[in-house]
Amino acid sequence: MTKYAILGFGTVGVGLAEVIADQKEKMSAAAGDELELGYILVRHDYPDSPFRDKLVRDFAVIESDPDVSVVAEVIGGVGPAYEYSKRAILAGKSVVSSNKELVATHGLELAELAKEHGVSYLFEGSVGGGIPLLRPLSRCLAANRIDEVYGILNGTTNYILTAMAEKGQAYGDALKKAQELGYAEADPTADVEGIDACRKTAILADMSFGGNLDPAAIPTTGITALEPADLELAKALGCAVKLLGHAIRREDGCVAFVAPHLVPLSHTLASINGVMNACAVRGSAVGEVVFCGPGAGRYPTASAVAADVADAVRHRADPMVPDLGRANGKLISPDGLASPWYVRAAAEADAVKNAFPGVKPVYGSTGECGFITEAMDKPALLGKLEGLDVRAVYRVLA
Amino acid sequence: MTKYAILGFGTVGVGLAEVIADQKEKMSAAAGDELELGYILVRHDYPDSPFRDKLVRDFAVIESDPDVSVVAEVIGGVGPAYEYSKRAILAGKSVVSSNKELVATHGLELAELAKEHGVSYLFEGSVGGGIPLLRPLSRCLAANRIDEVYGILNGTTNYILTAMAEKGQAYGDALKKAQELGYAEADPTADVEGIDACRKTAILADMSFGGNLDPAAIPTTGITALEPADLELAKALGCAVKLLGHAIRREDGCVAFVAPHLVPLSHTLASINGVMNACAVRGSAVGEVVFCGPGAGRYPTASAVAADVADAVRHRADPMVPDLGRANGKLISPDGLASPWYVRAAAEADAVKNAFPGVKPVYGSTGECGFITEAMDKPALLGKLEGLDVRAVYRVLA
Numbered sequence: 001m002t003k004y005a006i007l008g009f010g011t012v013g014v015g016l017a018e019v020i021a022d023q024k025e026k027m028s029a030a031a032g033d034e035l036e037l038g039y040i041l042v043r044h045d046y047p048d049s050p051f052r053d054k055l056v057r058d059f060a061v062i063e064s065d066p067d068v069s070v071v072a073e074v075i076g077g078v079g080p081a082y083e084y085s086k087r088a089i090l091a092g093k094s095v096v097s098s099n100k101e102l103v104a105t106h107g108l109e110l111a112e113l114a115k116e117h118g119v120s121y122l123f124e125g126s127v128g129g130g131i132p133l134l135r136p137l138s139r140c141l142a143a144n145r146i147d148e149v150y151g152i153l154n155g156t157t158n159y160i161l162t163a164m165a166e167k168g169q170a171y172g173d174a175l176k177k178a179q180e181l182g183y184a185e186a187d188p189t190a191d192v193e194g195i196d197a198c199r200k201t202a203i204l205a206d207m208s209f210g211g212n213l214d215p216a217a218i219p220t221t222g223i224t225a226l227e228p229a230d231l232e233l234a235k236a237l238g239c240a241v242k243l244l245g246h247a248i249r250r251e252d253g254c255v256a257f258v259a260p261h262l263v264p265l266s267h268t269l270a271s272i273n274g275v276m277n278a279c280a281v282r283g284s285a286v287g288e289v290v291f292c293g294p295g296a297g298r299y300p301t302a303s304a305v306a307a308d309v310a311d312a313v314r315h316r317a318d319p320m321v322p323d324l325g326r327a328n329g330k331l332i333s334p335d336g337l338a339s340p341w342y343v344r345a346a347a348e349a350d351a352v353k354n355a356f357p358g359v360k361p362v363y364g365s366t367g368e369c370g371f372i373t374e375a376m377d378k379p380a381l382l383g384k385l386e387g388l389d390v391r392a393v394y395r396v397l398a
Numbered sequence: 399m400t401k402y403a404i405l406g407f408g409t410v411g412v413g414l415a416e417v418i419a420d421q422k423e424k425m426s427a428a429a430g431d432e433l434e435l436g437y438i439l440v441r442h443d444y445p446d447s448p449f450r451d452k453l454v455r456d457f458a459v460i461e462s463d464p465d466v467s468v469v470a471e472v473i474g475g476v477g478p479a480y481e482y483s484k485r486a487i488l489a490g491k492s493v494v495s496s497n498k499e500l501v502a503t504h505g506l507e508l509a510e511l512a513k514e515h516g517v518s519y520l521f522e523g524s525v526g527g528g529i530p531l532l533r534p535l536s537r538c539l540a541a542n543r544i545d546e547v548y549g550i551l552n553g554t555t556n557y558i559l560t561a562m563a564e565k566g567q568a569y570g571d572a573l574k575k576a577q578e579l580g581y582a583e584a585d586p587t588a589d590v591e592g593i594d595a596c597r598k599t600a601i602l603a604d605m606s607f608g609g610n611l612d613p614a615a616i617p618t619t620g621i622t623a624l625e626p627a628d629l630e631l632a633k634a635l636g637c638a639v640k641l642l643g644h645a646i647r648r649e650d651g652c653v654a655f656v657a658p659h660l661v662p663l664s665h666t667l668a669s670i671n672g673v674m675n676a677c678a679v680r681g682s683a684v685g686e687v688v689f690c691g692p693g694a695g696r697y698p699t700a701s702a703v704a705a706d707v708a709d710a711v712r713h714r715a716d717p718m719v720p721d722l723g724r725a726n727g728k729l730i731s732p733d734g735l736a737s738p739w740y741v742r743a744a745a746e747a748d749a750v751k752n753a754f755p756g757v758k759p760v761y762g763s764t765g766e767c768g769f770i771t772e773a774m775d776k777p778a779l780l781g782k783l784e785g786l787d788v789r790a791v792y793r794v795l796a
Contacts, residue, residue: 015683019541020541022682023540023683027540030540131687132538135537136538139530139709140533140701142427142429142708143417143420143421143701144424268690270669271664272666283701284697285421285528285697286529286701289689289690290691293684293685293686299685300683300684302541303539303541303542303681303683304684317715317716318715
């Protein structure tokens, strides 16, 4: 019998307690021991919860119970989540987390601390929600040098972009609908400005290339500047518009950035709609594999955190800490990265063909045109765009 | 230092030796110990191979070396592969395998034997080639009751179907091209008749629902009866044609079958072209996740087998044997499974609409029509088809 504790009783916390209870037998088999929920750390009373006899308000109760060997941190944010994670590790308990903000900013420190104290630190639920992603990346692809990771890492923005594409909605209307449905928060900044996707990109890059990137330093463009015309022209050009987190290995560091991309409809990522997420991984032996599924939500995220709980219990004698590399990795600007580009401009076809011989501009209902260039880096693109009345520029996934 | 041996020096065997040598450091980290290639069991001489000093022709050499703790069986087939796997386990060595035929037919027996002798038995490479699939299914989705598994599990047939769809080729021409490119064998029976996909379906069903299904009992239809007209009509109906292995949990057993399906173009599986594979898994907590990637090939398959080697070494004290359930699970006929159906018929639109009110037949270049019915089981479909000149019937993935 192994006792575990949950920190936080929000969406994921409730789901976690439920799924572990629901799949008692399978979880015990995976963990190699029966799991017992010891405590749930809360800030409020939940007198009607079936877990009410497990609720505690003081983390010290969990910290000082030597029988608790795994702590699932699903509080979110960096304040108490950070403090409790550290204290749990110092008390010899494994910590599992779905907290992308904490993992992206303090993951390496917590991982080192966990190694030092002989406990596991796992965070499968922090990227891609329920999609098995980090464990496959670190375990199943152990025989690969990871060269590139990119994907749709935020469900809220993918919902908005899907609505804009399918219903021709403006960004503001699609956002409002997403808020009504509970897919976007009242303050949607972290999602729509790409901050959430950026944190996940940092975690993926750290796991793939090392480097402990500072998410605040990763060039990040959200979806707020996209106009219905971009979705319309993208479709006419045979593409979907997706917000991608993108990280590429370089000899002396890595290129990492978050930005809207045009994705050719033949690419698997173009089929990922609504709140779904997907992540492609390119490895030296395997080539490219893609993982798709629900990137958020109570039970999907709980599914990922529960798997970490089972692994932490199973590996008590041989703790698991994914390799996040070392601090101070070099973050390289994406400007030098060559790719085809999508351009929206108010321009005659002749002017476009003059600047970009061979491209075929398409015209949308706004009278503006859209076209896709050959592969080139950003300075080359900007040079060629001089003199054109350019309204929008995004990379095309090649 | 841990010694491992490779049985077989064909496509996968060579790749395995190479990728483990190539990613020495990562593999050691994942395995928790440095790996040393001890032997490669061969039937021929390879005087020019960089691994020539490791080649042996007598399995007894490997069997009797107490330093070899993991054996990678990549011989294929059931004869010597089966015998050596058993002998290796009996000698206290973990066995990892990419051999779907052996795992589908004797997997449970070998798994039980491995448990008995305290060693690991892993076979990630047997389904989906390089795609991380079985480990995510058993480990990452531990908190889920798996309800359904389906996917494109054979690259050869997917290559042929893609060529038929994109180039309008006839089945025989597409097969010939696949053989020229090395994607299909001289005797393509196991691929094109669905036997290979059936073995993988059996493994997925066993891992998802238990039951130890006999692959020979799983209703299996290959792609040989598909005509260019089916591909043409499917496209007009907004679908791709894919050979799917499909297994669904039932209270008293499971439905498992292999057959061509029409897949709506909006579904992720419709974007999986050429030799790529993809598998969808529906779990009680996570919902649906999809894993895509190269389903065969030297380095992708070696990538999967190498991950098993690392895990077998890492878990020497706590062996890993995926749960394949118990023998004698009930295999339920798919006939009772309701789904929409695609029908190709030589019929006037009125006759079709008479039998299936509300459907919209489309007409192709052969003069035959294609249409998609409402969801119904097979007996109901056959009843409604009476009197129509039906040329082909396939399920539509709903």
